[in-house]
Amino acid sequence: MDPSRDTAEKRDLRERARAFFRDNRPSDPGFKLPQTFLEVESEEQFLWLKAWQKQVYDAGLLGVEWPEAYGGKGLPPGSQRVVAEEMGLAGVPFLVNRIGLDWAGPTILAVGTEEQKQRYLRNILSCDEVWCQGFSEPGAGSDLASLRTSAVRKGDHYIVNGHKVWTTQALWADFMILLARTDLNAPKHAGISYFLFPMKSKGVSVRPLVKMTGEGGFNQVLFEDVEVPASCLLAGEGDGWRLAVMTLAFERGASEGSATGGALASxxxxxxxxxxxxxxxxxxxxxxxxxxxxxxxxxxxxxxxxxxxxxxxxxxxxxxxxxxxxxxxxxxxxxxxxxxxxxxxxxxxxxxxxxxxxxxxxxxxxxxxxxxxxxxxxxxxxxxxxxxxxxxxxxxxxxxxxxx
Missing domain, CATH: 1.20.140.10 (Butyryl-CoA Dehydrogenase, subunit A, domain 3)
Known part of the structure; x- marks a missing residue:
């Protein structure tokens, strides 16, 4: 957090970030903004925040450590944290595609195929595609390995059935990082797979939940005979638990290159x-x-x-x-x-x-x-x-x- 320790490259990035957030601080939109990405409840809020993230990305300040081939800048480790520190100091709005930026994106970057990296990563940074997380279920929250949502292989696609809950931004999301059981006979940790699931698929129902603040943001998602291409599978069948642990580590800030630089940057x-x-x-x-x-x-x-x-x-x-x-x-x-x-x-x-x-x-x-x-x-x-x-x-x- 000490700018005096910045390299010349990071000092330049810090100055650019500070100037951008000073000169482009959004004005009051005229409606209530959520405190965090967990409370986005209206399309009005979502579109406003989406436009803000796009503006930050267009300024060259988002995904700065990700490879240029996938929409980033290829800068050294610690560069994104410099930007995040300046965002915190400036008090500007948060980045709405948090699940894509800090959880889905780093996981795809770590284990995805070249085709998957090309397909998803740039759109995560630009906020052209927003992500949600399909891990928890009504009977599988903290005991995540007890999940029962299933994905059955049928030729070149899977049929997904099940129920997810506490799904932040599912109402607006284009994709979900989805854990589903592909082997019903395997031990519970071994039969899980990880999908890059398209939320606009036929058979997906999203039902908003209201929190004790009176605000929305959380949802439950139901899947009824949803067909998804086999190419949506990340890594291989049965790799879901390993990838879930990886994603949760990224969620907790294990990746220096996470696109927001960590939750507590300043x-x-x-x-x-x-x-x-x-x-x-x-x-x-x-x-x-x-x-x-x-x-x-x-x-x-x-x-x-x-x-x-x-x-x-x-x-x-x-x-x-x-x-x-x-x-x-x-x-x-x-x-x-x-x-x-x-x-x-x-x-x-x-x-x-x-x-x-x-x-x-x-x-x-x-x-x-x-x-x-x-x-x-x-x-x-x-x-x-x-x-x-x-x-x-x-x-x-x-x-x-x-x-x-």
């Missing part, structure tokens, strides 16, 4: 908390003067800096060589719980004002922290609950014995 929320503390009152004085609240905010500031430092540490090969997945999986666990804790402190700062919902006339900071707190549960549950993450880290990464 800080900002603690600064927002400090600003709020100066605006609201406790016992007739600004909350920023309350010693207890000052101590709570200081703890969060220290934790935020530690998370940023840990993200840098994950990029130093010598520090992660022995257990390369440990930091990415721990980062998902710690950063999502940090976000939840921070939003809770924000509401505590507001006192009685915390009762006002997002967008209410008297809500402090527009109700940002109320909305952030309710949305935070999507992050601590999605991709494996915090409890599951602790088991994964302890048992599968650190090799600790199972608890009794």
């Amino acid at each position: 800080g900002g929320e603690v600064a927002r908390l400090v600003a709020l503390a100066k605006e609201v009152s406790r016992d007739g004085r600004p909350a920023s003067e309350d010693p207890v609240m000052r101590d709570r905010i200081a703890e969060l500031a220290i934790e935020e800096e530690a998370l940023l430092a840990s993200a840098l540490r994950a990029r130093v090969p010598g520090l992660v060589e022995e257990r390369p997945l440990a930091l990415p999986f721990l980062s998902k666990l710690v950063s999502t719980e940090f976000g939840q804790k921070l939003a809770a402190v924000g509401q505590e700062l507001e006192g009685p004002l915390a009762q006002y919902a997002f967008g209410a006339e008297r809500a402090a900071d527009g109700g940002h922290f109320q909305r952030a707190y309710m949305n935070s549960f999507g992050f601590t549950i999605g991709g494996g609950t915090s409890e599951i993450q602790r088991n994964l880290v302890g048992e599968r990464i650190l090799g600790l014995p199972k608890s009794t």
Whole structure:
């Protein structure tokens, strides 16, 4: 995070990114924008955010580490993180095709055929094609290997039947990274395959779900005798579990070249908390003067800096060589719980004002922290609950014995 350590090439990229986000910061669209890619609920929001990502890509600031042959710039490792840092500092909107950029794209880049790389990667960066993730099912969330969606080979295509849930942006997506069972008789981890699934196929039904914030974003997806070409299979039959673990590692920031540079590229929320503390009152004085609240905010500031430092540490090969997945999986666990804790402190700062919902006339900071707190549960549950993450880290990464 220290620009003074940039190479000349990265300094030039940082200056270009800083200038672009300064000069092209989008104006207020006149309607509510979601806080994260998990809350995109209307076509109006989606199209606005899609146009923003296209603008960032056209400026040469997206996918900068991906090969030029697939729409990237072929720059050295760490370059995309420079752009992500400047995005965070500028406070510009997020990139809506997050699942394509950070999960589907890196997985295709790692194991896809040349034809698949040429077909999908450029359109992911430009946001011409948006992706969703078809992993969780009603009976297979944290225990993902228990999934029952099936894909049966019939000549040059597969017939897909099943049900996925908590599918972010399925309503707008062109493609899905889909886990389906291709061998019903194999052990549950061995019979799963990974598909680059076209969402506009006949027999696909998408049903939006409403969250406790009153917003959408999540969906359930039903597949009824859906025919998909065999060319949609990624790698080989039975490789699905291995590829799912790879994708989840990318989701947690294991790839330096992920197109958004990682979820926690720069800080900002603690600064927002400090600003709020100066605006609201406790016992007739600004909350920023309350010693207890000052101590709570200081703890969060220290934790935020530690998370940023840990993200840098994950990029130093010598520090992660022995257990390369440990930091990415721990980062998902710690950063999502940090976000939840921070939003809770924000509401505590507001006192009685915390009762006002997002967008209410008297809500402090527009109700940002109320909305952030309710949305935070999507992050601590999605991709494996915090409890599951602790088991994964302890048992599968650190090799600790199972608890009794």
